[in-house]
Amino acid sequence: MSGFTLGEVTLSHGVCLAPMAGVTDGVFRALCRRAGAEYTVSEMISAKALCYEQKGRAGAVARTAPLARLTNAEMPAAVQLFGAEPDLMAEAARRLAAGEYRGAGGVLPVAIDINMGCPVPKVVKNGEGSALLLSPDLAARIVRAVKDAVSLPVTVKMRAGFDEKRGAADFAAQMEDAGADMLVVHGRTRTQFYAPGSDNAVIAAVKARVQIPVVGNGDLFTLDDVIRMRAETGCDGVMIARGALGNPFFFSEIAAFDENRPFTPPTVREKLQTALDHARALTGEKGARVGLSEARKHMLWYCKGLYGAAKAKNRLVRAESVEEIRAVFEMLLEENE
Numbered sequence: 001m002s003g004f005t006l007g008e009v010t011l012s013h014g015v016c017l018a019p020m021a022g023v024t025d026g027v028f029r030a031l032c033r034r035a036g037a038e039y040t041v042s043e044m045i046s047a048k049a050l051c052y053e054q055k056g057r058a059g060a061v062a063r064t065a066p067l068a069r070l071t072n073a074e075m076p077a078a079v080q081l082f083g084a085e086p087d088l089m090a091e092a093a094r095r096l097a098a099g100e101y102r103g104a105g106g107v108l109p110v111a112i113d114i115n116m117g118c119p120v121p122k123v124v125k126n127g128e129g130s131a132l133l134l135s136p137d138l139a140a141r142i143v144r145a146v147k148d149a150v151s152l153p154v155t156v157k158m159r160a161g162f163d164e165k166r167g168a169a170d171f172a173a174q175m176e177d178a179g180a181d182m183l184v185v186h187g188r189t190r191t192q193f194y195a196p197g198s199d200n201a202v203i204a205a206v207k208a209r210v211q212i213p214v215v216g217n218g219d220l221f222t223l224d225d226v227i228r229m230r231a232e233t234g235c236d237g238v239m240i241a242r243g244a245l246g247n248p249f250f251f252s253e254i255a256a257f258d259e260n261r262p263f264t265p266p267t268v269r270e271k272l273q274t275a276l277d278h279a280r281a282l283t284g285e286k287g288a289r290v291g292l293s294e295a296r297k298h299m300l301w302y303c304k305g306l307y308g309a310a311k312a313k314n315r316l317v318r319a320e321s322v323e324e325i326r327a328v329f330e331m332l333l334e335e336n337e
């Protein structure tokens with residue numbers, strides 16, 4: 001049976017929203033939390049940017065602080081850091097845990113997560129993200145340094161390997177020894193990026209090796225995928241990324257299953273109403289220009305699979321207001337109801 005306790009927080013079924021840079025901002029995290037996600041994680045935050053902003057780099061402040069800011073609506077939430085320097089990671093974690101960075105909102109994270117999975121060349125080239133899989137000793141030093149700096153649980157989000165699926169269980173055990181309190185395992189290598197083929201066997205191998213909770217991640221798009229991952233790996237939790245795009249209802253479906261309740265999929269009208277509320281929340285939070293530019297991609301995800309989606313897409317990518325989005329949705333409703 002899934003579910004686990006992490007510090008002060010108990011997740012009855014262990015269902016988590018994954019971090020996705022540029023996607024899982026506070027608005028989306030709150031939306032998924034309301035839908036049934038039990039735990040959320042911030043977008044990845046550069047330890048360097050967070051520490052240097054204290055030295056007065058205005059641009060870094062403007063970009064970084066909003067990524068770290070949490071609200072009650074998305075709690076329990078962790079904040080995710082990336083970086084390769086133990087001291088900087090520790091200092092950034094300390095500031096996050098204490099709410100001591102410029103622009104902090106006062107709601108503190110329940111855990112600090114360390115990114116050891118990001119495949120992006122710009123990140124890997126600096127020895128950060130998934131590059132840490134190649135340097136387990138450095139990765140362990142980072143975990144230890146962060147652990148010493150905060151009293152919060154420290155978690156690690158890792159991939160199955162860098163270019164081959166070997167050694168994930170050893171790596172995981174080393175992170176546990178270094179003090180990690182929970183692991184998220186994405187069943188792909190760095191080289192696989194996001195190609196289909198996440199491997200549950202790697203998650204199972206990690207689960208069999210460590211005592212701390214293991215959360216499985218990778219290719220969870222349907223309830224059957226979730227049921228299969230739980231069965232094949234014995235994982236304590238599941239973490240959903242792309243399966244939640246335009247589909248926060250996925251969390252409602254899993255919650256209904258876990259609580260033995262019937263699930264009624266949203267009607268097209270309900271789906272588009274959620275999308276519109278999402279767009280409104282984004283423009284309310286970030287202003288019309290930034291909010292709309294971020295809302296557009298979400299709107300396309302919500303429309304995927306509907307009749308007339310291609311035509312709607314052309315209009316949505318140019319929408320200059322929430323009102324225009326609403327008008328496109330009216331058209332979609334006529335075609336789909």
Ligand SMILES: Cc1cc2nc3c(=O)[nH]c(=O)nc-3n(C[C@H](O)[C@H](O)[C@H](O)COP(=O)(O)O)c2cc1C
Pocket residue numbers: 018019020021022023042043044080115116117118157186194198217218219220239240241242243
């Ligand atoms: C657009 C996008 C952004 C992502 N950003 C992050 C991130 O900031 N931190 C992180 O640990 N993983 C990030 N990921 C990886 C996801 O959290 C997840 O591990 C991966 O997508 C596999 O899960 P899925 O198959 O359910 O999508 C990102 C993935 C996507 C698609």
